[in-house]
Amino acid sequence: MTLYLYNTLSRTKEAFVPLNPDHVGMYVCGPTVYDLAHIGNARPVIVFDVLYRLLKRRFKRVTYVRNITDVDDKINAAAKAEGVAIDVITARTAKAYHDDMAALGALPPDEEPRATQTIAEMIAMIETLIAKGHAYAAEGHVLFHVPSFAEYGRLSRHNQDELIAGARVEVAPFKRDPRDFVLWKPSDADLPGWDSPWGRGRPGWHIECSAMSKKYLGVTFDIHGGGRDLVFPHHENELAQSVCANAAPFVRYWVHNGFLTVEDEKMSKSLGNFRTVREELEKAPGEALRLAMLKTHYRQPLDWTDHGIAEAKADLDRFYGALKAMRSFEVLDPNDPANTGQVWSVQIVPPLDDDLNTPRAIAGLHTMARQAHRLIPRLEADIERLTESGQKVLRRADIEAVIASNEALGKPLMELLIRKNMMLHGGALLGILQNDPLHWFQGAMATITPIVRGVVSPVVTSSIDINAQIEARNAAKKARNFAEADRIRDELKAAGIVLEDRPGGKTEWRRA
């Protein structure tokens, strides 16, 4: 099986063949830390987290680099507005970013360089560009000279004339060409600055990614990711700088995620529909937000809605319901070659291999959940019998023994074991379904969801002894006192507790 990725450079899906078959390098543009991450910032993080997980599974070593931009005029403005030092803003925002992304289930990158710690490399790169005639200093600025790079515009498919014609930028008088962009700019005394051959100043926006990717991944590397809106000018400029400075190819696969709207509108502060990750986490567990994100293919436009969040939560309830019913089955080690044939179904990995088709992978999870739910009712008693003799886990080896003596019973048990593992390991690639199912339904994460359903959040009910109530209700049921049984159930429901009577007389509960 081969992984295919859509390469913005060629505008086609290409087979992914890394430069070094044992070591893949991936760079994704990270946040500018001046404010809380919004839900649009989260999309590339989640998308490339899935790609990272997929690459890690397939290649011996993956180095994932995601920068933090901690020098920027928006940061300067935020610091000024609050009357605090710049590093107060950047430290606080970076911390919040880490917390938020972790809540969304994103693995930390292998390297997270900061722009302010890569200044020397940026200056060196700018000097090289000047020496090679691709850049020039003027009035304390250094500018990249676009006409010096014939291929400029290839990534974004802008031709040079259109760029000039369409340019609405005020053209600074010291620019030799209106398209020339800043590599270095002077800083006043009250702005952050570093000494350089062109005086005290700070880097332009694009150079940092060129310098940081080179530092950690080399001049040529495999994957560069980011939002589609970064294609121009940011990635186009990065490409120009890096190719000209390094005299080497830059990125082999450019991967861009699509844009996001909120309730059908562009998210913007002026429309008042700006949603931070933090706000959304109040509505639903991060895992549900993550699934809501992955239910749309990464290159498609995504409309972020409360309804979508609720649907994703419902999907997870369904998946976790199946996993709960299969909780006594062994979790197989996917790295054990003996398991690979069983664990990896055609349902999850092939869709992801096809340019990260997460919606189809999720459809595969639904299929497995349905197949599991079909088998469970007629096996529940057997599962209980097999696990009650002190042994809590139903191992693969045990089931094989059952098959040897009773194929009709053992085979469906094995089917269930496989379904559980497919869901678990498929879910791991998507970054979901790794919680304990009981915790999912009964723990704290289950209680903060109702907002998106337009339902009043139930009162926290730690004072109610749920098990005692269930016992009382079952006693009433046995006495055929259904009025009392229903009263207890309604009382619990009002407190946010839903009861589910299992066949066999057991009653389970979950938070609504």
Add this chain to the structure above:
RNA sequence: GGCCAGGUGGCGGAGUGGCUACGCAGCGGACUGCAAAUCCGUGUACACGAGUUCGAAUCUCGUCCUGGCCUCCA
């Protein structure tokens, strides 16, 4: 204005030439004391017009609509 995406059933959302995507909601049924959960069954679809083809949601051309980029932006 230039460039680039996208328009699929009540909703979300896959699918690139012929075969049920999937999920939610709806409706019918099973299970249940009644529910919940779950299972089974089921209707409505490919923006519009023309063309290519034995055959098009899928290819071509045109039209309309939406969004993005061109300026900081995921």
